[in-house]
Amino acid sequence: MKLFIVESPTKAKSISKYLGKDWIVKATLGHIKDLPERSLGVDPKTLEPKYVWLKGKKKLVENIKKIAKNAQKIYLGTDPDREGEAIAYFLKEELSRVNGRIYRAMFYEITKNSILKAVQTAKDIDLNLVHAQFARRVLDRLIGYKLSPLLWKELTTKGLSVGRVQSPALRLIVEREKQIQSFKKKKYYYIKVDFEKDGVSFSAVFQQRFEKPSNAEPYLKKLKDTMFVVNAVKKEKSISDPPKPFNTASLQSEGSKKLNLSVSEIQKIAQKLYEEGYITYPRTDSYRMNQEKAQEFIAFIEKNYGKEYVGKLRNFREGRLSQSAHECIRPTSLRKKPKEGIELKLYLLISSRTLASLSSPAIIEKTYVSLNPITDEALEFFAEGEDLLFDGWMKIYGKEWEGKKLPELTQGDILKPKRIYIEERETQPPPRYTEGSLVKTLERLGIGRPSTYATIVKTLKQRGYVAVEKGHLKPTEIAFKVVDYLMEKFPSLMDYSFTANMEDMLDEIEEGRKDWKLITKEIYRKVLHEYTQE
């Protein structure tokens, strides 16, 4: 009998099928050890971390140990990334007491081939990766547990928190709010002319905007009772490429927008769909898709929509920080879907997005028309229209076409205006973040991981830093104070590229070029630098 260990019980089930009878597959349910919650858990001098059992995990590992005792070989198949390597490390530390034949198996998708290959090519644990996890963990702990108490004292409020991820996230929200507060709305005016031709109405606007309606009046007088002539018509084809398939960030933002739910609710439903076998792993930063599956989906498109709707599997550049242990989020099969309710709705969003990503581009024709009043050629008016020549992926994704088509116009056409008037508009402040747009921004900046996006939002709410108002995130007064304080005392931590810089350092540890304790100390000192100078 051989033993295979993974993180997720759902994965354990599928892998168990591939490996067959003389294998036992067990799941750790994520990390098994972590720093203690109620103390720092890091020696301030040596930076030596004190990892302790997570709740319930001692018992779980003891059970695995009993099986390990009698196993011919033990394969550690935790996720092929920094965190997964750390889990494997602690597993080995425990299991090697009863059995020395322990190997590290790496796989990037759950298919029979890749699992068998992982077993054949299994090697030893990569200590560099483990040390990078220590560095990441210790740094996050030091920042969180050393800086938070400074806030309690400074702002005499208990329960406030500072973190490598949450504090820059809060800064985004607070800075947006400041922009909104200082935004001065400005009115502006333009001259608009309504026409109608062949029963289709359209409008043209004057080349110039005005700050005051009185500035537009003289022009308006000139235009009284005049006819217009079409001076030029330009047509341009443009291509609208299909969207990428979903990863966690885009599923959370698109899902919460379309189904009107919070990002945590979306994540919860996705997790359920995953456990019930409807979709692939829901915590991923990757857009990769299994080749054979993509072929299967493309065949489905051809059969149900026709050849002209078939696109191709594209290779997307993964973000530099992407650790890519999993594929994109897609249906496991198109033959199996949930029966009803919100689960079905999210499933259908995922399946249509997946198919759309593999279908053909939409083709749009843009028309630009310029017109003059017959009485004055120097006054130019512009009209624009869009026509959908081919819907492509939009049909499959169910995206409604919003473009407006112009009537057929040719140079020299004479038109009688239906109405000439001044329209008032106002410049708009930038919008507040929604949960979804915040998650997308965090992903773009490389702040946080797919497994934590939803919790980041939750933490900011729990700390009383943000409130949800009409679906948008509004910072509270204490949030302003916290961000102002941190910006003054710890500017390098609040820099949006802090995480990216930290990742660079972790890369060096992973490649074995730097000692993890030295680097961790260096970064932490840099964060504290300005503060301790006083």
Added chain:
DNA sequence: CAGTGAGCGAGCTTCCGCTTGACTT
């Protein structure tokens, strides 16, 4: 005798990242 203050100990918030099931109400 009442009020004051020093000294001491107990009880305390907090991080990010990996994963769900086993608890209680």
